[in-house]
Amino acid sequence: MHTSDHAVVIAGCGPTGLMLAGELALAGVDAAIVERRPNQELAGSRAGGLHARTIEMLDQRGIADRFLSEGQMAQVAAFAGVALDISDFPTRHNYGLGLWQNHIERILAGWVAELAVTIHRGIEVTGIAQDDTGVDVALSGGGALRARYVVGCDGGRSLIRKAAGIEFPGWDPSVSNLIAEVEVAGEPTWGVHRDAVGVHGFGKLKYEIRDGEVVYLDGGPARVMVTERQVGSAGEPTLRDLSEALIAIYGTDYGIHSPTWISRFTDMARQAASYRNGRVLLAGDAAHVHYPAGGQGLNLGVQDAVNLGWKLAQVVKKTSPESLLDTYHAERHPVAARVLRHTMAQVALLRTDDRTDALRETISGLLGIDEPRKRLAAEMSGLGIHYELGDGHPLIGRRMPDLDLATANGPLRVYTLLHEARPVLLNLGDPGGLDVTPRADRVRVVDAKCDGMWELPVLGAVTAPEAVLIRPDGYVAWVGDPAQPGLADALTTWFGLAAA
Numbered sequence: 001m002h003t004s005d006h007a008v009v010i011a012g013c014g015p016t017g018l019m020l021a022g023e024l025a026l027a028g029v030d031a032a033i034v035e036r037r038p039n040q041e042l043a044g045s046r047a048g049g050l051h052a053r054t055i056e057m058l059d060q061r062g063i064a065d066r067f068l069s070e071g072q073m074a075q076v077a078a079f080a081g082v083a084l085d086i087s088d089f090p091t092r093h094n095y096g097l098g099l100w101q102n103h104i105e106r107i108l109a110g111w112v113a114e115l116a117v118t119i120h121r122g123i124e125v126t127g128i129a130q131d132d133t134g135v136d137v138a139l140s141g142g143g144a145l146r147a148r149y150v151v152g153c154d155g156g157r158s159l160i161r162k163a164a165g166i167e168f169p170g171w172d173p174s175v176s177n178l179i180a181e182v183e184v185a186g187e188p189t190w191g192v193h194r195d196a197v198g199v200h201g202f203g204k205l206k207y208e209i210r211d212g213e214v215v216y217l218d219g220g221p222a223r224v225m226v227t228e229r230q231v232g233s234a235g236e237p238t239l240r241d242l243s244e245a246l247i248a249i250y251g252t253d254y255g256i257h258s259p260t261w262i263s264r265f266t267d268m269a270r271q272a273a274s275y276r277n278g279r280v281l282l283a284g285d286a287a288h289v290h291y292p293a294g295g296q297g298l299n300l301g302v303q304d305a306v307n308l309g310w311k312l313a314q315v316v317k318k319t320s321p322e323s324l325l326d327t328y329h330a331e332r333h334p335v336a337a338r339v340l341r342h343t344m345a346q347v348a349l350l351r352t353d354d355r356t357d358a359l360r361e362t363i364s365g366l367l368g369i370d371e372p373r374k375r376l377a378a379e380m381s382g383l384g385i386h387y388e389l390g391d392g393h394p395l396i397g398r399r400m401p402d403l404d405l406a407t408a409n410g411p412l413r414v415y416t417l418l419h420e421a422r423p424v425l426l427n428l429g430d431p432g433g434l435d436v437t438p439r440a441d442r443v444r445v446v447d448a449k450c451d452g453m454w455e456l457p458v459l460g461a462v463t464a465p466e467a468v469l470i471r472p473d474g475y476v477a478w479v480g481d482p483a484q485p486g487l488a489d490a491l492t493t494w495f496g497l498a499a500a
């Protein structure tokens, strides 16, 4: 049996696994991905885009433009179909991006290919066994890997989650949809349709971007979605299931044929009871599944990866204790729990009876008022995330805004400082006022001036700080002035650095 050692083995090369591998590689950690699929190609379309905070995170790594140049910037945030405009939010990316998941994965894979990551494709993880020093990973075909840590980024049916004995409590489905890409001989009514059973729709797949606008083209396969009359069908859906579901709704299946992809999704909402069991961690769909309303899943997974990557890297390098990994669950579990609640609320609001229509109209009216719109839009776009990192300045635990800085080397954006995924101590007071010389190899200290307004989504203007300690994921760990105590503690807590 062939065994090779890695610091971290990631099961699954979807968006979450790719992002995590990139983060670990940036930190200089030897990571390998094991992926069942023979290549990065993805049957079907799945996620339709990125929300603002995910785009910001890609910007923090210097790769946002790769995505923006291939997609359609638009106001994509919505709640139960009610659009939530974020164009007045204080961010460079005050919009979302329409871009199908296969493109998102391709672009992420291109980035990872530039970094030192081993990817074993066409191989499945079949089992794991952890001991005091590491984890044995059994592979299909009889191979094996040994890793210090294993991260299950292997999707909703995660083998890693089950093998680690992690519970997956939640809610059984109440709605079931079939989604497919097929050829259509007839001429359906394109667009979204609602009836007593639910929401259905036919959409064209082929499009061109003309003058920055998506223009759908005639011909080619269609994307079909139909609500099933019954919930709880087991097994993989077939063309016949799709045909029967369409006939039940439209009285015809419009001559559908030649499917390239048929899938079923429901509003089952489940979340891993713990994101970590010893040396095994979970991220992305492996840790949480829910209805796609609001387009949150991929975004959550990518953000899980960015939260976990630097922490796991520091633990692997032994610069931080293992307990740092517990902050991953503490921070990310509540975020996904809120997403589950929001998707459940949306499923209820998306019901198609007259009373629910009336309720949705009421909610829609309320979301036309600035304050409720901003609050919910901050949640749906990810810009409002607030980790409980302690009291004090409102920036603590919130995303660092991408302000324009003036430095001795010229103008610079804050996010440019995060490209290497290293912590940054930004000193906006007297140059040289913060002395962290013994830690300079791990925390980059930058003296700068910033004349811009410090404004946060929903909260509005906040007091300009004299110094900010920014974690590699772009969240603020400490705010203060150079004389204020607490910096040494924050450096120790987050980056394992002993006080000077």
Ligand SMILES: Cc1cc2nc3c(=O)[nH]c(=O)nc-3n(C[C@H](O)[C@H](O)[C@H](O)COP(=O)(O)OP(=O)(O)OC[C@H]3O[C@@H](n4cnc5c(N)ncnc54)[C@H](O)[C@@H]3O)c2cc1C
Pocket (backbone or CB within 6 Å): 011, 012, 013, 014, 015, 016, 017, 034, 035, 036, 037, 046, 047, 048, 049, 101, 123, 124, 125, 126, 153, 154, 155, 156, 158, 159, 179, 265, 283, 284, 285, 286, 292, 294, 295, 296, 297, 298, 299, 300, 301
């Ligand atoms: C219809 C639909 C619409 C959606 N729309 C949106 C949207 O608009 N926005 C959004 O953010 N999200 C959306 N989502 C959700 C999104 O697709 C998922 O949340 C996202 O794919 C999760 O990424 P992941 O990497 O965690 O898991 P996955 O994408 O499921 O990747 C898991 C990977 O692990 C591999 N794997 C599984 N088991 C093993 C094993 N044992 N060994 C090796 N490899 C394994 C799989 O082959 C796969 O490549 C939608 C989902 C659906 C179904």
